[in-house]
Amino acid sequence: MADHTLEIRDLHVAVEGKEILKGVNLTIHTGETHALMGPNGSGKSTLSYTLMGHPKYEVTQGEILLDGESLLGLSPDERARKGLFLAMQYPVAVPGVTLYNFLRSAVSAVRGYTEAARKAGNNRLNAHLIPARAFRQEVNEELAKLKMDKAFLRRYLNEGFSGGEKKRAEILQMALLKPKFAVLDETDSGLDIDALRIVAEGVNRLQAELNLGLLVITHYQRILNYIVPDFVHIFYEGRIVQSGGASLVEKLEAEGYAWLEAEVA
Amino acid sequence: MAHDDLHKLKDQAQYDFTTEVDYAHTVRRGLGEDIVRELSAVKGEPPWMLAFRLKALETFLRMPMPTWGVDLSSLRFDEFYYYMKPVEQEARSWDDVPDSIKETFERLGIPEAERKFLAGVEAQLDSESVYSSLKEEWEKYGVIFVDMDTAVREYPDLVREHIGKVVPIADNKFAALNSAFWSGGSFVYVPPHVHVEIPLQAYFRINAQSLGQFERTIIIVDEGSDVHYIEGCTAPQYSTAALHTGVIEIFVKRGAHARYTTIQNWSTNVYNLVTQRAVVEEEGRMEWVDGNLGSGVTMKYPAVVLKGRKAHGEVLSIAFAGQDQYFDAGAKAIHLAPETSSVITSKSISKANGRSAFRGLVRINRGAQGAQAKVVCDALLLNPQARSDTYPYINVAEDEAQVEHEATVSRINEEQLFYLMSRGLSEADASALIVNGFLEPFVKELPMEYAVELNRLVQLQMEGSVG
Ligand SMILES: Nc1ncnc2c1ncn2[C@@H]1O[C@H](COP(=O)(O)OP(=O)(O)O)[C@@H](O)[C@H]1O
Ligand SMILES: [Mg+2]
Numbered sequence: 001m002a003d004h005t006l007e008i009r010d011l012h013v014a015v016e017g018k019e020i021l022k023g024v025n026l027t028i029h030t031g032e033t034h035a036l037m038g039p040n041g042s043g044k045s046t047l048s049y050t051l052m053g054h055p056k057y058e059v060t061q062g063e064i065l066l067d068g069e070s071l072l073g074l075s076p077d078e079r080a081r082k083g084l085f086l087a088m089q090y091p092v093a094v095p096g097v098t099l100y101n102f103l104r105s106a107v108s109a110v111r112g113y114t115e116a117a118r119k120a121g122n123n124r125l126n127a128h129l130i131p132a133r134a135f136r137q138e139v140n141e142e143l144a145k146l147k148m149d150k151a152f153l154r155r156y157l158n159e160g161f162s163g164g165e166k167k168r169a170e171i172l173q174m175a176l177l178k179p180k181f182a183v184l185d186e187t188d189s190g191l192d193i194d195a196l197r198i199v200a201e202g203v204n205r206l207q208a209e210l211n212l213g214l215l216v217i218t219h220y221q222r223i224l225n226y227i228v229p230d231f232v233h234i235f236y237e238g239r240i241v242q243s244g245g246a247s248l249v250e251k252l253e254a255e256g257y258a259w260l261e262a263e264v265a
Numbered sequence: 266m267a268h269d270d271l272h273k274l275k276d277q278a279q280y281d282f283t284t285e286v287d288y289a290h291t292v293r294r295g296l297g298e299d300i301v302r303e304l305s306a307v308k309g310e311p312p313w314m315l316a317f318r319l320k321a322l323e324t325f326l327r328m329p330m331p332t333w334g335v336d337l338s339s340l341r342f343d344e345f346y347y348y349m350k351p352v353e354q355e356a357r358s359w360d361d362v363p364d365s366i367k368e369t370f371e372r373l374g375i376p377e378a379e380r381k382f383l384a385g386v387e388a389q390l391d392s393e394s395v396y397s398s399l400k401e402e403w404e405k406y407g408v409i410f411v412d413m414d415t416a417v418r419e420y421p422d423l424v425r426e427h428i429g430k431v432v433p434i435a436d437n438k439f440a441a442l443n444s445a446f447w448s449g450g451s452f453v454y455v456p457p458h459v460h461v462e463i464p465l466q467a468y469f470r471i472n473a474q475s476l477g478q479f480e481r482t483i484i485i486v487d488e489g490s491d492v493h494y495i496e497g498c499t500a501p502q503y504s505t506a507a508l509h510t511g512v513i514e515i516f517v518k519r520g521a522h523a524r525y526t527t528i529q530n531w532s533t534n535v536y537n538l539v540t541q542r543a544v545v546e547e548e549g550r551m552e553w554v555d556g557n558l559g560s561g562v563t564m565k566y567p568a569v570v571l572k573g574r575k576a577h578g579e580v581l582s583i584a585f586a587g588q589d590q591y592f593d594a595g596a597k598a599i600h601l602a603p604e605t606s607s608v609i610t611s612k613s614i615s616k617a618n619g620r621s622a623f624r625g626l627v628r629i630n631r632g633a634q635g636a637q638a639k640v641v642c643d644a645l646l647l648n649p650q651a652r653s654d655t656y657p658y659i660n661v662a663e664d665e666a667q668v669e670h671e672a673t674v675s676r677i678n679e680e681q682l683f684y685l686m687s688r689g690l691s692e693a694d695a696s697a698l699i700v701n702g703f704l705e706p707f708v709k710e711l712p713m714e715y716a717v718e719l720n721r722l723v724q725l726q727m728e729g730s731v732g
Contacts (some may be wrong), residue, residue, distance in 0.1 A: 052681050052687045053687075054681075055679070055683070056679075075692070076683060076686040076687045077686040077687070077688075077689050077690055077691050077692070077695075080685075080686070080687055080688055080689035081689050085687075086687055088684070088687075091684065092678075092680045092681050092684040093682050093683065093700055094684070094698070094699060095702050095703070095705075096702030096703055096704070096705030096706065097698055097699070097701065097702035097705070099503060101698075101701075102685070102688075105690055105694065105698060106685075106688035106690060107688050109688070109689035109690050109694065110688070110689035114691075114694065137432075156702070156705075157702075173688060177688065177689065182588070254367065257402065
């Protein structure tokens with residue numbers, strides 16, 4: 001499997017004129033798992049949205065490079081098609097759009113069916129979508145692995161989903177879109193221990209299958225018992241203030257984030 | 266359409282086709298008594314029908330133009346032909362159909378024969394034969410489903426008893442116009458306690474007439490019966506005639522249920538001014554499912570008159586106004602009896618400089634104790650120039666009645682768009698998905714094949730390649 005590199009260089013980001021990220025540096029290779037830990041409000045989600053190209057987050061300085069090429073000029077869908085995935089902290093509900101239709105559209109876009117049909121000028125009904133039969137089989141297999149009911153597919157995207165259902169649906173999307181790099185933003189929040197185990201198993205399996213580069217964002221260490229990081233970064237006030245191995249998690253667990261204030265100040 | 270099934274049916278039925286082709290006949294341009302007399306004579310109508318038409322013409326000429334709703338100031342009644350035999354329409358050549366319309370047919374994947382038919386190029390002889398085989402099935406149960414001209418010939422008493430009873434000649438100027446010049450449309454009668462399983466589709470009955478400018482449809486659902494009637498088609502109906510004024514009258518008898526589904530997608534040169542109304546008796550149910558995508562301007566307010574105790578009426582409508590389109594559409598619910606209930610749900614989308622207004626009337630008369638009415642209208646604006654207005658008219662004369670009204674106006678939500686785009690969907694595809702979701706409560710009421718086509722149409726409308 002080919003190796004890829006996602007590099008974040010001196011990234012500064014402002015939201016509504018206010019600087020939130022203040023020089024983030026981080027390099028992730030496929031196959032690696034990085035944990036990013038930090039207190040609430042430190043800018044972790046800002047980093048994940050910025051990576052994915054949310055229009056509200058303005059990059060004022062620095063670079064995001066995928067295999068040396070800048071992603072900054074690309075729209076979120078172009079980034080997704082280049083192999084980036086963000087499992088969101090707060091997945092948005094889209095009323096009236098069934099999970100099935102959404103997944104089929106997304107997979108068709110990321111795997112190139114949509115563009116191929118458009119290029120060929122093929123405007124027949126459903127020409128832009130992955131064939132239904134093969135897709136349904138694939139979805140059903142992934143659902144089974146994540147212990148999700150098939151009836152789920154008929155529900156409207158994230159509408160009325162419980163916290164745990166939303167997070168599982170995010171991982172289901174990741175499984176189908178097969179990215180190179182995935183950011184999991186607080187995927188553990190809202191999950192009970194059984195659901196956490198299932199989701200973590202799913203992530204580990206996908207990492208093995210796809211040689212994923214993973215950035216696991218969390219402010220608890222709980223999920224890191226199941227998804228074991230190669231690198232741990234501590235995030236504070238818009239920057240990575242310390243990096244190390246898995247042992248850093250234990251230090252955080254024992255001492256909390258309070259010591260950071262003294263250290264950074 | 267379920268094309269495959271349709272073609273199978275056509276194959277089976279192609280040998281029992283027997284219809285004489287009529288001679289072409291066009292009256293002069295403009296309107297007048299001479300034209301009414303001539304068209305009635307050509308159709309070989311009985312004197313009472315001619316009298317009805319003449320009275321309607323006189324009423325039409327007397328009535329003022331509506332001063333509210335869409336702008337009709339450029340409508341010139343003298344510019345139109347008021348009667349054209351189907352043969353006349355057939356004479357138009359496929360080459361005369363604009364490329365944009367042909368391309369849309371292509372994109373919708375509509376078979377050649379059907380395209381020509383929809384474009385008004387040739388009468389659909391094939392569908393006529395499909396109709397005749399279905400007709401046998403209905404006739405077993407005493408169901409009548411014929412075009413209105415046939416009905417006047419074969420069931421004159423039934424027609425005479427019902428025409429103009431739900432929508433009187435003088436209801437509005439366009440109803441009067443239709444009453445004077447009507448041509449084509451369907452006549453449906455369902456005897457007591459018959460459940461018609463397959464929806465009656467005008468498509469099967471259609472000849473070029475029913476795509477005409479002035480269709481008149483009468484549907485009578487007798488006690489305890491059930492019918493679903495589907496008019497129109499999601500494919501653009503290209504029309505050289507720029508004025509369409511239909512009148513639909515529905516009688517829902519005690520304990521009966523009727524649903525009328527229509528999706529209009531007239532080309533954007535068309536004025537679409539339609540009067541649709543149903544009278545519902547005790548414990549009857551009426552549902553209008555009404556989609557508006559085409560036409561330049563539309564005025565249309567499907568109405569339910571709830572006449573008997575516990576009668577129920579619903580109007581579920583969507584309107585998608587694109588570039589240069591202006592819709593003034595809505596619904597009316599008139600509660601005349603106790604414990605009647607109505608639900609009006611309207612969804613409108615406006616794009617580019619498109620304008621879509623919802624006009625909803627709920628009237629609860631004194632004596633309609635325990636009546637309940639609910640109006641929900643949601644508007645979605647796709648860009649800053651698009652416009653949406655809501656005009657609710659609520660008129661309650663009964664203390665023991667309940668009316669709920671909710672209205673929302675929204676724009677495409679940036680977070681939804683980002684979410685979908687982060688999954689690889691282009692901005693256009695993501696927007697189309699959000700719009701389809703917005704319309705889902707409507708779409709899920711449609712038969713499968715219509716639902717598929719509607720989603721597709723919405724996508725085309727989003728890309729701006731239709732209309
Ligand atoms: N879309 C936004 N609009 C306004 N402020 C925002 C937005 N996103 C983040 N912020 C602000 O940026 C800071 C960091 O937030 P966030 O990135 O969500 O932190 P974390 O994920 O670490 O809890 C907070 O002060 C938050 O209020
Ligand atoms: Mg966060």
